Amino acid sequence: MVDPQVIAANLATVRDQIAQAALACARDPLLINLVAVSKSQPAAAIRAAYACGQRDFGENYVQEWQQKANDLADLTDLRWHFLGHLQRNKVKQVIGKVHLLHCVDDMQGADEMARCAWQNQTNQDVLLQVNLADESSKRGCTEADADLFVEVLARSPGLKLRGLMLLPPYDLDVEAVRPWFGRLRALSERLGRDHGRAGNLPKAGQWWLSMGMSHDFAAAIAQGATHVRVGTAIFGERQALTG
Incomplete structure (x- = not known):
């Protein structure tokens, strides 16, 4: 059962936490993109979040x-983000x-994405996982x-590399996860310095960083996240979809 009031309250709390985390490290909260992870949630839950101004939603499964x-x-x-393999x-x-x-994760997949983009004469923004x-x-890919x-x-x-995506080792201890966020930021800065002269690649400091979930997004923001992927803190536990 979807309760729009609960989703609205949760979303307001998450937005406030994002703003506090950004201001704590002298960042503009408006530059942090909240991706509401809606996998295994019904369409009604997305509508409820949309009614509160949320526009970016993340899914993991094509069907x-x-x-x-x-x-x-x-x-x-509405802006869809694809997060899964x-x-x-x-x-x-x-x-x-x-x-x-968010999920360029192997060379064969990247080749197929480029082929499809070229055939369809379209451009697709991507992140390297x-x-x-x-x-x-x-x-x-490994570092x-x-x-x-x-x-x-x-x-x-047809593919436009915008930045990097990270799924760090899962740990409820935020301090154990924080160094992984710092490593991704450092990697993005090095890649920007080494490859940013190419006209179609971001320069150092311009890479998008998709990292941080419901329990650790504040730490990710402190380490430079531009996109945080938050599901449970907005929608509650995942639901078993039918149909």
Whole structure:
């Protein structure tokens, strides 16, 4: 059951926490993009958040996203973010239809994304997912391979590399996670210095950083996050969708 009043209150709390975190490190709160992670939440929950001014929503699964996009087609200024691993056989269903892809996580997938973008004569903003901890359970390029991925993406027609995305090792202790956020920022600054001369790549300090979730987004903002992905703190626990 969706309670719009609860979602409105939660969203107001999260926005206030984002503003406080940004001001604490002398950043402009308006430059922090809140992506409301709506996977496993019904379309009605998205409508409730939308009614409160939320426009950016994140999904992980193509079929679920397509159904919601169809159900919410009347919300013409809604911006979809795709967060999960995108299988190569589903790339063409997503490229050019979402605001931002956070999940370029392997070379084959990047090649397929570029091919589909070129065929469809569209441009797609993307983030490179980096697996800093080299966890076998998570996708993403290693820190050592980041330069190669950046060079490939810089040559990929139709793809516009905007920055990096991080899924750090999960830990409820925010202080244990904070160093991973700092490492991603440092990596983005180095990549910007080394590759920013290319006209289609961000310069140092201009890279988007997608990092931080419900329990640790304040720490991520302190370390330079430009996009925070918040689900549970807005919508509550995920629901089992039917239909």
